[in-house]
Amino acid sequence: MKYLGLLLANLRRKKTRTVLTVGSFAVALFLFGLLAAIHFAFYQGIEVAGADRLVVINRVSIIQPLPLSYRDRLLQLPGVKAVTSANWFGGVYQDERNFFPQFAVDHETYREMFPEFLIDDDQWQSFVGDRQGCVVGAALAQRFGWQLGDRIPIRGTIFPGTWEFNIRAIYRGSRPGDDEGQFWFRRDYLEERGPQWIKGLVGWYTVRVDNGDDAAAVSRAIDERFANSPYETKTEPERAFAASFAKQMGNIEALILIIGGVVFFTLLLVTGNTQALAVRERTTELAVLKTIGFSNRFALVLVLAESLLVALVGGLLGIAAAKLVTPGLTEALPGFTVFLPTGDLLLGLLLALAVGLAAGLLPALSAMRLKVVDALRRV
Amino acid sequence: MVRVDGVDAPDTLIRVRNLDKRYQRGSEEIHVLQGLNLDVGRGEFVAFMGPSGSGKTTLLNLLGGLDVPSSGSITVDGDELTRMSSAKLTRWRARHVGFIFQMYNLLPVLTAFGNVELPLLLTRLNRAQRRRQVETALALVGLADRMHHYPRQLSGGQEQRVAIARAIVADPSFLLCDEPTGDLDRASADEILALLTALAKDHGKTILMVTHDPRAAQRADHVLHLDKGVLVEAAGEAARA
Numbered sequence: 337m338k339y340l341g342l343l344l345a346n347l348r349r350k351k352t353r354t355v356l357t358v359g360s361f362a363v364a365l366f367l368f369g370l371l372a373a374i375h376f377a378f379y380q381g382i383e384v385a386g387a388d389r390l391v392v393i394n395r396v397s398i399i400q401p402l403p404l405s406y407r408d409r410l411l412q413l414p415g416v417k418a419v420t421s422a423n424w425f426g427g428v429y430q431d432e433r434n435f436f437p438q439f440a441v442d443h444e445t446y447r448e449m450f451p452e453f454l455i456d457d458d459q460w461q462s463f464v465g466d467r468q469g470c471v472v473g474a475a476l477a478q479r480f481g482w483q484l485g486d487r488i489p490i491r492g493t494i495f496p497g498t499w500e501f502n503i504r505a506i507y508r509g510s511r512p513g514d515d516e517g518q519f520w521f522r523r524d525y526l527e528e529r530g531p532q533w534i535k536g537l538v539g540w541y542t543v544r545v546d547n548g549d550d551a552a553a554v555s556r557a558i559d560e561r562f563a564n565s566p567y568e569t570k571t572e573p574e575r576a577f578a579a580s581f582a583k584q585m586g587n588i589e590a591l592i593l594i595i596g597g598v599v600f601f602t603l604l605l606v607t608g609n610t611q612a613l614a615v616r617e618r619t620t621e622l623a624v625l626k627t628i629g630f631s632n633r634f635a636l637v638l639v640l641a642e643s644l645l646v647a648l649v650g651g652l653l654g655i656a657a658a659k660l661v662t663p664g665l666t667e668a669l670p671g672f673t674v675f676l677p678t679g680d681l682l683l684g685l686l687l688a689l690a691v692g693l694a695a696g697l698l699p700a701l702s703a704m705r706l707k708v709v710d711a712l713r714r715v
Numbered sequence: 716m717v718r719v720d721g722v723d724a725p726d727t728l729i730r731v732r733n734l735d736k737r738y739q740r741g742s743e744e745i746h747v748l749q750g751l752n753l754d755v756g757r758g759e760f761v762a763f764m765g766p767s768g769s770g771k772t773t774l775l776n777l778l779g780g781l782d783v784p785s786s787g788s789i790t791v792d793g794d795e796l797t798r799m800s801s802a803k804l805t806r807w808r809a810r811h812v813g814f815i816f817q818m819y820n821l822l823p824v825l826t827a828f829g830n831v832e833l834p835l836l837l838t839r840l841n842r843a844q845r846r847r848q849v850e851t852a853l854a855l856v857g858l859a860d861r862m863h864h865y866p867r868q869l870s871g872g873q874e875q876r877v878a879i880a881r882a883i884v885a886d887p888s889f890l891l892c893d894e895p896t897g898d899l900d901r902a903s904a905d906e907i908l909a910l911l912t913a914l915a916k917d918h919g920k921t922i923l924m925v926t927h928d929p930r931a932a933q934r935a936d937h938v939l940h941l942d943k944g945v946l947v948e949a950a951g952e953a954a955r956a
Contacts, residue, residue, distance in 0.1 A: 624816075625833070627781060628834050
């Protein structure tokens with residue numbers, strides 16, 4: 337601690353330069369935070385996927401349905417513990433910009449399949465008791481200012497007409513980043529009002545297995561069970577399903593990695609040059625410190641500590657700004673939950689410190705190797 | 716007692732024997748110091764004079780453990796510098812040597828207090844003890860009222876006084892001064908020289924000073940000339956010895 341004064345005094349030497357360097361880290365980490373949040377938005381399904389859940393879709397495509405009768409046949413397979421189903425509704429609230437996913441779900445089994453979504457028992461019973469009832473995520477309710485009891489008109493795009501729903505329950509995610517932007521309603525309402533072709537068909541099944549380790553074997557067994565039938569299946573663990581679903585939107589991950597990599601590499605060049613300049617300007621002072629009796633290792637640590645402190649302060653500022661801004665991005669990316677996970681916050685700070693360390697390393701080594709006699713002769 | 720003839724003198728603080736220093740500049744070898752002998756007793760104020768390039772600063776660097784000789788030995792208070800590792804030499808410098816430079820070499824980002832405190836950061840003294848010692852050192856050089864001023868807020872003479880306070884604050888065995896008045900006007904130079912004289916006379920500090928200025932050299936107890944890498948006593952010094 338007794339060297340802190342010296343450390344801070346050195347950073348105050350050229351305030352503008354220090355502020356700009358801190359600013360470079362802050363901007364880079366802000367961008368990193370935004371990219372991490374966007375990455376999470378696209379890949380959140382993978383992050384929160386259940387290890388013991390499988391998704392069963394039509395082998396041809398997810399938009400092709402499966403027979404409702406498969407439910408009981410799935411339940412008969414060894415290793416299958418529970419089964420639920422859902423249909424994609426694809427409706428619009430007020431206008432096309434208000435996109436959010438709507439699912440027609442099996443209200444008898446859906447809640448048990450997804451215990452990570454927390455719903456008040458009374459509200460759930462209210463939903464179960466109302467054929468036109470619906471359950472909405474807390475974020476979705478907040479987005480449109482919906483409350484329990486509100487009547488919501490949804491214009492169908494796949495299933496024509498305006499569909500009226502009563503909000504009977506609002507769910508919350510039990511983990512940070514759980515998707516609170518979904519809209520569920522009863523599948524029997526879809527059957528009742530929907531066209532003839534949808535009757536007896538579901539969009540996909542979600543299957544819970546007894547043991548997550550058997551997921552691959554049960555997936556194979558399911559697909560074999562329905563092989564050579566008019567509705568062949570493709571079964572994947574939920575995580576793999578979410579990953580392939582995310583891939584359909586393009587390789588966002590690679591794009592984010594490239595942008596992030598370029599930003600951090602540029603930051604490294606800029607700050608490395610700044611640090612080298614800062615040390616060159618202080619050659620005599622470092623020589624004087626060594627003359628007084630400060631060791632070579634002290635010179636190394638002093639320069640590295642300055643670089644790390646700048647990186648830490650800039651990193652914290654950038655991450656804090658990103659954390660403040662990300663909730664606003666949810667509105668810019670309708671249908672996605674934009675969230676900056678704590679793990680990514682820590683990763684960002686570690687990256688900033690790594691860049692700080694790398695940027696300070698060469699100047700610190702040159703400070704350590706500085707020969708006092710040569711440096712003082714240059715004065 | 717100061718001797719340059721290689722005969723051991725009693726109560727010697729600094730003993731130099733057969734000191735050689737050579738530099739390689741391209742293909743040319745420069746022999747800066749040649750078989751130099753020196754004995755300096757405690758509390759002596761010694762001035763080194765000589766033309767530019769005669770090896771004065773090189774000698775000072777060797778005595779201060781900033782450079783290593785090509786051959787020969789330097790012993791200070793029983794410690795032989797030439798046998799010390801670089802790290803040990805650094806620690807030794809912190810305890811035994813106070814440096815005063817021509818250009819003061821204060822850290823511009825620290826106040827007078829911060830500059831003087833620097834050598835004490837290498838000790839085990841706590842904050843309060845450091846503060847007391849810094850205040851004492853600054854009072855000794857007459858700058859108690861300037862301790863929170865930055866170097867840019869001080870005159871050249873005041874800056875050099877801060878540098879002297881920094882050199883003496885950890886109570887080193889001896890002071891090495893490289894042209895301490897070379898960048899000062901006459902009045903400021905006289906103040907600095909009076910201060911150095913007082914440190915030697917009143918506080919028993921051993922001072923070795925390199926200077927081009929005969930008036931500055933006059934303040935010293937002994938004036939030695941370096942010529943072609945060899946130390947010789949100035950006129951009158953031999954008789955005084």
